[in-house]
Amino acid sequence: xxxxxINAYFKAWETKDCSELADIMTVKGFGVRTFLKKxxxxxxxxxxxxxxxxxxxxxxxxxxxxxxxxxxxxxxxxKKTDYDLELKITFVHDLISRVYEANETSDFKRIKCxxxxxxxxxxxxxxQPNQDTIQGTIENALHxxxxxxxxxxxxxxxxxxxxxxxQVFHFDTKSKINPETFYQLLNKYLPDSIQLKSxxxxxxxxxxxxxxxxxxxxxxxxVKEYRLIFRNYEWYPGEFDLDIFTKELEKIIGTxxxxxxxxxxxxxxxxxxxxxxSALVVGDRVKVYIKGNGFLRYMIRNxxxxxxxxxxxxxxxxxxxxxxxxxxxxxKDIAPASGLFLNNVEY
Numbered sequence: 001x002x003x004x005x006i007n008a009y010f011k012a013w014e015t016k017d018c019s020e021l022a023d024i025m026t027v028k029g030f031g032v033r034t035f036l037k038k039x040x041x042x043x044x045x046x047x048x049x050x051x052x053x054x055x056x057x058x059x060x061x062x063x064x065x066x067x068x069x070x071x072x073x074x075x076x077x078x079k080k081t082d083y084d085l086e087l088k089i090t091f092v093h094d095l096i097s098r099v100y101e102a103n104e105t106s107d108f109k110r111i112k113c114x115x116x117x118x119x120x121x122x123x124x125x126x127x128q129p130n131q132d133t134i135q136g137t138i139e140n141a142l143h144x145x146x147x148x149x150x151x152x153x154x155x156x157x158x159x160x161x162x163x164x165x166x167q168v169f170h171f172d173t174k175s176k177i178n179p180e181t182f183y184q185l186l187n188k189y190l191p192d193s194i195q196l197k198s199x200x201x202x203x204x205x206x207x208x209x210x211x212x213x214x215x216x217x218x219x220x221x222x223v224k225e226y227r228l229i230f231r232n233y234e235w236y237p238g239e240f241d242l243d244i245f246t247k248e249l250e251k252i253i254g255t256x257x258x259x260x261x262x263x264x265x266x267x268x269x270x271x272x273x274x275x276x277x278s279a280l281v282v283g284d285r286v287k288v289y290i291k292g293n294g295f296l297r298y299m300i301r302n303x304x305x306x307x308x309x310x311x312x313x314x315x316x317x318x319x320x321x322x323x324x325x326x327x328x329x330x331x332k333d334i335a336p337a338s339g340l341f342l343n344n345v346e347y
Contacts, residue, residue, distance in 0.1 A: 003063075005096055006070060006089055010058035013076075018047040026095035028269070031210065035076070035085050035101040054078045068092070071205070073104070088205035102204035108172040111179045112202045113152075113186075115167050118193040120232035120338065124160040125167075134158070134194060138169070141189035146175045155208045155215065155345045159298070161337030163233070165218075166197070168345045170208045214275060216291040216344045219304050219335065224284035234285065235339040237308045242286065245311035246279045249288065251319040252303060253277050259326040261303055262296035270296060270326075289343070304335035 005024040012018050021043060032040045040046040057077040064071045072087040084105050090098040115138070123131035127139065135152060142150040154169040177185060183196035190196070222236040252274050259270040276291040288307075290300055306322060309315035317330060 001094060002065075002070070002091055005091075005094075006060075006063075006072070009089075009096060009099070010060070010074075013050055013053060013055045014057055016051050016053075018050055021047065024096055026092050026097050029092055029097045031097070032099045033101060035083060035103045054080075071203075086203060086205050088203075098210060100205045100207060100210070104204070106204065107174050108204070109174070109179060110170055110172050110202050110204050110206060111182055111199055112168065112170045112206060112208065113183055113199045114197045115164065115169065116195055116197060117164050117167065118232075119158060119161055119163045121193060122160065124162070125154060125156075125158040134167075137190065137194055138186075141186055142171065142173075144189050145177070145185060146173055148173065148175075153208050155212050156295075156342075158340075158342055159337055161232070162340045162342070164342040166344050167342055168208045168347075170202065170206060172204075211347050212294070212345055214291055214293060214346045215295060215342070216276075216289060216346075217295070217300050218341050218343045219288040219290075219300060220339045220341070221286040221288065221304075221308075222284060223281075223286055232338045235304075235336050237335075238312065240308055240312040242279065242281070242311070245286075245307050248307050248310050248319045249277050249279055249303075251323075252290070256323050257326055258296055258299055258323070260322040260328055260330060261299045261306070262328060263298065268296070272296065272299070298334060301335040301337065301340060302331050304339075305333040306331055308335070309333060 008020050008024050012021055025043060027043065030041060030043065032046050038049065040049060055076050055078055059075045060072060061075060062073040068091045070089045072089065074085050074087060076083045076085055083103060086102045086104050088100040089096055117134055119134065121132070123133050125134040127133050127136040135154070138152055139150060150171050150173060152169045152171045154167060158164060179199055179201035183199035187196050220234040222230070222234045226236040253276070255271060255273040257270050258272050262270060272292055272294050274290060274292040276289065278289050280287045280289065288304060306315065306319065310318060322330060
C-alpha cells in the first residue's frame with residue numbers, strides 16, 4: 001500500500017496530474033523539500049510546482065523501509081540531464097507526511113553535531129542582528145575554520161537564558177576535515193560557554209529539526225533558599241506543595257491542545273503529545289522532566305509557572321481547566337528561563 005503511494009507521488013511529477021495527491025498525502029505535518037532546495041508546506045503550492053516542473057521521469061533504484069520512514073535512491077530525469085537522488089519519505093497513518101530529497105552527487109557532506117551550552121550570557125539560540133547568540137557564535141567559528149559562510153540547522157530554538165545539555169544541529173560543508181573529529185577542532189574556536197560533544201557524518205537527507213521524534217527538557221527548581229550564585233541555573237519560587245505539584249504535572253501527559261500555555265499562532269497547530277512528565281527530588285532541588293514529540297514557544301515555562309501557582313495556592317485554575325480553556329490570556333506568569341535545560345533529543 002505504501003509503495004503504491006510512493007509510486008503515485010513520483011507519477012504525479014512525471015505526468016503533471018496531481019489529482020491523486022490529496023488521497024496519498026496528509027495535511028498534518030506536511031512538508032516537501034526538493035533536491036533543488038525548494039520547500040513546500042502546503043499541497044496547493046506543491047501542486048503548482050509539480051505542474052511547471054521539467055522532471056519527466058523518476059526511477060527507483062533502491063528502497064529501504066525503517067518503520068514509518070522509507071529511504072530511497074532514485075534517478076530524476078529531465079530532457080537535459082539525470083540527477084542521482086537520495087530521498088526520505090515519512091508516513092503518518094499510512095499517508096505521506098514528509099518528503100526530503102538530496103542530490104547524491106553533491107560535493108557537500110552533512111555533519112551532525114551534539115552541543116552543550118550555557119545560555120545565560122546569550123540572546124537565545126537563533127541568530128539575531130547585534131546580539132551574541134548560540135547559532136551566530138558557532139557559525140562564526142565554522143567560518144574561521146573553513147573560510148565558508150555556513151548555516152547550521154538545529155533541532156529547535158532555545159530562548160534567551162535557556163541552556164542545553166544535548167542540543168543537536170547539522171551543517172553542510174565541502175571541508176576535507178574528518179567528520180568524526182570535526183567537533184574537536186571546532187571547540188578550539190568556541191568560547192567555554194559553548195562546547196561540542198560529538199560530530200559525525202550523516203546522510204544528506206538527515207535533518208536535525210524535521211527528523212526529531214522526541215525532545216526532553218528538564219527544569220530545575222530550588223526548594224530550600226535563594227542562592228545568588230545559581231540564579232542563572234535554577235528558580236527559587238518560594239514554598240509550594242510538592243504532592244500537588246506532582247499530581248497536577250501528571251495531567252499534561254497525553255495528547256492535548258496546549259494553546260493556554262503558549263503565544264497564539266494560527267499557522268501552527270497547538271496540539272502536542274507528552275510521553276513522560278515527572279518531578280525528581282535531588283538534594284535541595286526538584287528536577288522536572290518533560291518529554292514529548294515537540295514543544296510550543298514558552299510552553300514548558302508556562303507549565304512550570306502554572307504548577308507553582310496551583311501548588312502554592314495562588315491560582316483559581318487547574319491544569320485540566322487550562323487545557324480545556326484553550327485560552328492563552330489566563331496565565332499571567334512565566335517561569336524564568338534560567339531553570340530550563342534542553343536535556344535530550346531523540347531521532
